[in-house]
Amino acid sequence: MNDGAVRTAERVLDLFQGARLTPTQRRIAHSLVQHAPSAAYLSAAEVAELAGVSQPSVTRFAMALGYSGYPALRRELRALAGPRPADGGQQPGDNPMQRAVRAEAQHLGRLVEQLDNLDAVQEAAKLLVASRPLPVLGLRAAAPLAAYFGYFAAKVHPDVRVLDTGGTHLLDRLDQARAAGGAALLAIVLPRYPRETLDTLREARAAGLTVIAVTDSAVSPAAECADVVLPAAVGTHLVFDLHTGPMAMAMVLLQAMCDAAPDGVQHRLEQFEATAARRHIFEA
Numbered sequence: 001m002n003d004g005a006v007r008t009a010e011r012v013l014d015l016f017q018g019a020r021l022t023p024t025q026r027r028i029a030h031s032l033v034q035h036a037p038s039a040a041y042l043s044a045a046e047v048a049e050l051a052g053v054s055q056p057s058v059t060r061f062a063m064a065l066g067y068s069g070y071p072a073l074r075r076e077l078r079a080l081a082g083p084r085p086a087d088g089g090q091q092p093g094d095n096p097m098q099r100a101v102r103a104e105a106q107h108l109g110r111l112v113e114q115l116d117n118l119d120a121v122q123e124a125a126k127l128l129v130a131s132r133p134l135p136v137l138g139l140r141a142a143a144p145l146a147a148y149f150g151y152f153a154a155k156v157h158p159d160v161r162v163l164d165t166g167g168t169h170l171l172d173r174l175d176q177a178r179a180a181g182g183a184a185l186l187a188i189v190l191p192r193y194p195r196e197t198l199d200t201l202r203e204a205r206a207a208g209l210t211v212i213a214v215t216d217s218a219v220s221p222a223a224e225c226a227d228v229v230l231p232a233a234v235g236t237h238l239v240f241d242l243h244t245g246p247m248a249m250a251m252v253l254l255q256a257m258c259d260a261a262p263d264g265v266q267h268r269l270e271q272f273e274a275t276a277a278r279r280h281i282f283e284a
Contacts (some may be wrong), residue, residue: 008037010110011080015065016219025061027051029219034236037081044070100237107233107245114231115252124186124212124228125256131184134161135177135209139166139197145243146188149250155272156258156265166196171203178207188250189215189222190234191241201225214249226277 017028031051032039039047047070048055061071094102115121128134128161134157138146143164150162161177163170174185185204189197201211202225213226216234232249233244258265274283 003039008067008081012036013218015080019065021061021064021219023113023221023222023224024053025064026219026221026224028053028058028061030217030221032077033217033219034233036077038284040074040077040081042074045195057165072217073156081244096237100235100242103237104242104244107235108248111232111245111248112249117196119254120228120230121253123284124230124253124262126261127210127228128182128186128253128259129157129257129260131182133161133180133182134184134186135161135163135174135176135182136186136188137163137174137197137200137204139164139194141192141241141243142188144192145190145247145250149186149188151253153254153257154252156268158260158268163200166194171198172199174204174209175207178204178209182209184212186212186224186253187211187215187222188246189213189220190243190246191216193221198222198225212253214246214253216246256269 013033016033019029023027028047028051031047039243040051042050044058045055048058050059057156059070062068062070065073067073067076132226134153135155136146136150138144138149146164150160154160159180161173161182163173177185185201187197187201187202187204197220201213201222204211205227210228211226212228212230213220213222214230214232215222215226216231217223217230218229220231230249230253232245234245
């Protein structure tokens with residue numbers, strides 16, 4: 001997205017804030033945000049196809065937001081979007097790879113503005129620091145980011161447990177973390193939103209864990225299952241998504257965890273450096 005499209009997406013997202021939406025309605029909202037501003041010029045049938053839902057679901061979605069039907073919602077979306085874009089926000093002369101990276105830069109710019117208010121990040125950090133052990137969930141596309149976060153978090157937290165494989169033993173590992181004293185779960189949830197991940201989040205909340213979700217949108221399916229949502233958009237211009245934004249958010253969250261318990265963090269870092277030097281782990 002270019003800068004204007006990013007701001008349009010933010011305004012569209014504001015329409016849905018605070019609304020109690022079903023999972024199907026969240027899928028529609030997510031599609032409208034991700035494809036703003038062009039989605040404002042689609043018919044109800046086209047929106048339904050874009051979101052992978054039925055056309056009546058789009059009508060019910062509009063009515064759930066207080067509109068008389070989808071045409072009324074579309075008028076509102078068009079007012080937010082302005083004139084229909086002709087070039088998709090592309091820069092003259094850009095090749096597809098440049099457009100993909102430029103869109104990532106816009107996502108990061110949006111994240112910069114979002115972090116002007118750190119309340120949610122700091123709240124999440126305090127919850128995660130206090131959880132002993134700290135389970136970190138990330139399946140399928142989110143597994144590498146969960147492992148990346150877990151690798152560094154383990155240097156400042158005494159018991160980090162990365163849950164990056166599914167199957168019948170996943171909930172067993174979650175139960176073990178809860179029985180050992182865990183109070184919070186960090187979940188990294190990225191499109192296409194594995195059903196097993198969402199089921200695990202529901203199980204975690206039912207077990208009494210506080211769920212913090214790093215996901216691509218405030219209206220992603222994970223938002224319905226989380227106590228604290230930290231959104232960071234993913235890039236969709238290539239065959240496979242770019243996860244620059246979620247990785248940045250994850251590391252911002254880790255920094256906030258360090259800031260929340262500076263004395264303990266410093267002690268653990270000093271211990272690690274002493275151990276690394278004694279074992280000659282690094283060349284430099």
